[in-house]
Amino acid sequence: MASIHPISRSHWTDLQAPDLKDFEAMASETLATMPDDLLLRCGNLQITLAEYAPDDVLDALSIEDPHDLLGLFEGVGLDEGEELSHTGQMPNRIWLFRRPILDYWAAMDETLGDVVAHVLIHEIGHHFGLSDQDMERLEAAADR
Numbered sequence: 001m002a003s004i005h006p007i008s009r010s011h012w013t014d015l016q017a018p019d020l021k022d023f024e025a026m027a028s029e030t031l032a033t034m035p036d037d038l039l040l041r042c043g044n045l046q047i048t049l050a051e052y053a054p055d056d057v058l059d060a061l062s063i064e065d066p067h068d069l070l071g072l073f074e075g076v077g078l079d080e081g082e083e084l085s086h087t088g089q090m091p092n093r094i095w096l097f098r099r100p101i102l103d104y105w106a107a108m109d110e111t112l113g114d115v116v117a118h119v120l121i122h123e124i125g126h127h128f129g130l131s132d133q134d135m136e137r138l139e140a141a142a143d144r
Contacts (some may be wrong), residue, residue: 020049023098023116030117041078044091045127047120051099052129071119073126094123 018026027047031039052066063069075092096119103116125135 018098018112019103020051021037021047023096023101025108026113026116027096028121029113030120042124042127045124046091047096048093049096049098052097052102053095066097067103069097070100070104070115071096071123073123075127077127077129092127094120094127096120096123 024047027049031047039083053063053069053072057072058066058069060065061069072095073092074095075090077092096116101119102112106114107114110118122135
């Protein structure tokens with residue numbers, strides 16, 4: 001008679017999807033690896049995490065599927081002028097959207113930490129006034 005082997009449990013069996021607190025930790029780890037002079041130039045830049053982008057933001061960007069927006073820079077880029085928080089202007093903010101990032105990660109061959117870092121650094125690039133095309137050229141040059 002053949003013996004029955006117990007089903008071995010994968011390490012994934014007991015894991016849950018990372019929550020917003022986990023995402024905050026990943027973003028903090030990314031920031032900790034950035035050069036000090038770059039961080040100083042970030043000034044009062046806020047990083048905010050949410051499950052999805054709000055509907056009004058998606059509407060303003062003409063995005064129908066909320067999974068299509070992984071992150072967002074909100075504010076005045078440094079190339080457009082100084083942050084004038086003393087005039088009542090809100091500080092610049094980067095949004096990271098957990099559910100779209102998780103969806104993207106599930107479809108790619110990258111670690112979740114790498115995806116979060118990529119989205120965060122991309123949005124910091126917007127804070128510095130870089131366009132999507134500028135960042136694509138920088139990434140392509142770095143890959144060479």
